[in-house]
Amino acid sequence: MKKLFVAVALATSTLAAAMVLAAPATATATSSTGAQMVTVKVNGLVCDFCARSIEAMMKKRDDVSSIHADLGKGEVHLGLKAGATLDDKTLTKLITDSGYAVTAIIREPK
Amino acid sequence: MRFLIAAALAAAPLLLGGTGADARPVSYPGGITVMQELDPMMGSLLLHYTPNRHYSIGGRVLRMRADDWTMAGAQATWLAKRWNMPGSQANLYLAGLAGGAWRDGEGLHPAGFVEAQADWETRRVMVMGMARLTHVAGDGADRIGTSDMQMARMGWAPYAGDYGDAHLWLFAQLRRTSDAPDEIVPAVVARIFYRTMLVEAGVTDRGGLILNSVFRF
Numbered sequence: 001m002k003k004l005f006v007a008v009a010l011a012t013s014t015l016a017a018a019m020v021l022a023a024p025a026t027a028t029a030t031s032s033t034g035a036q037m038v039t040v041k042v043n044g045l046v047c048d049f050c051a052r053s054i055e056a057m058m059k060k061r062d063d064v065s066s067i068h069a070d071l072g073k074g075e076v077h078l079g080l081k082a083g084a085t086l087d088d089k090t091l092t093k094l095i096t097d098s099g100y101a102v103t104a105i106i107r108e109p110k
Numbered sequence: 111m112r113f114l115i116a117a118a119l120a121a122a123p124l125l126l127g128g129t130g131a132d133a134r135p136v137s138y139p140g141g142i143t144v145m146q147e148l149d150p151m152m153g154s155l156l157l158h159y160t161p162n163r164h165y166s167i168g169g170r171v172l173r174m175r176a177d178d179w180t181m182a183g184a185q186a187t188w189l190a191k192r193w194n195m196p197g198s199q200a201n202l203y204l205a206g207l208a209g210g211a212w213r214d215g216e217g218l219h220p221a222g223f224v225e226a227q228a229d230w231e232t233r234r235v236m237v238m239g240m241a242r243l244t245h246v247a248g249d250g251a252d253r254i255g256t257s258d259m260q261m262a263r264m265g266w267a268p269y270a271g272d273y274g275d276a277h278l279w280l281f282a283q284l285r286r287t288s289d290a291p292d293e294i295v296p297a298v299v300a301r302i303f304y305r306t307m308l309v310e311a312g313v314t315d316r317g318g319l320i321l322n323s324v325f326r327f
Binding site for chain 2: 070
């Protein structure tokens with residue numbers, strides 16, 4: 001049993017290290033033609049590992065084309081697909097479910 | 111009475127503002143997380159699922175390496191409170207496990223633990239702590255009984271990484287268990303994480319290995 005736990009620890013750590021080295025670069029927000037860019041100002045956004053929950057939540061949606069978090073400014077930048085809408089209530093719920101508190105939502109173009 | 115004393119000891123670090131060990135034991139709705147821990151006293155493997163942002167449920171196996179017994183069961187973790195502030199976040203988690211425990215080659219006994227952990231972090235500073243109270247029923251020759259454990263950490267990030275960077279944290283850690291009541295074991299731990307993968311490696315003052323990892327899916 002002892003050896004099993006040590007083996008699991010070594011295996012998972014090695015796997016994590018390999019995945020870190022092999023993982024692709026993170027997506028950045030880009031504006032598609034006619035698409036809306038949304039900046040969500042949030043409190044509590046200090047940790048990249050935790051902020052990935054926002055990315056995971058947004059990736060489930062068809063209307064979001066890109067996501068990037070600015071940890072320094074406490075902002076989440078979303079790119080919406082052309083013609084897509086994501087209302088403030090839904091967006092606030094998604095960010096709240098991800099673990100953060102929304103303080104403002106800014107849309108460009110409005 | 112002994113149980114109450116152990117409960118008070120287990121809660122002491124939290125009352126003093128101490129904090130936790132696991133990285134985000136409650137994830138996002140639909141998230142699955144695997145957490146593995148190894149140190150000279152214990153090994154642990156936890157798989158949990160987060161139905162909503164308030165709690166997670168899963169299964170855990172813990173191996174008490176120093177005392178040659180194992181516990182396994184179902185674990186629920188509740189995010190009791192989260193404080194989201196402009197430049198920081200703090201969390202208070204409560205967890206419980208119900209299952210069974212056994213000494214090597216002996217019978218299975220009902221067992222469980224209750225745990226509280228808390229953390230506060232900015233982009234460069236982190237304070238974490240946890241306290242756990244474990245009880246295994248049974249009074250036979252293979253009695254395990256009640257034990258408690260506390261751990262506290264202070265961490266510092268040498269640089270404030272951006273989204274998508276590999277992030278490095280360095281921790282000073284103190285850990286105490288009632289199995290060795292006069293011993294508080296200091297350790298240093300380095301944490302590196304990238305996206306949803308986190309690995310920690312450290313060493314105690316006695317040269318014991320610490321190796322933890324977290325994967326989120």
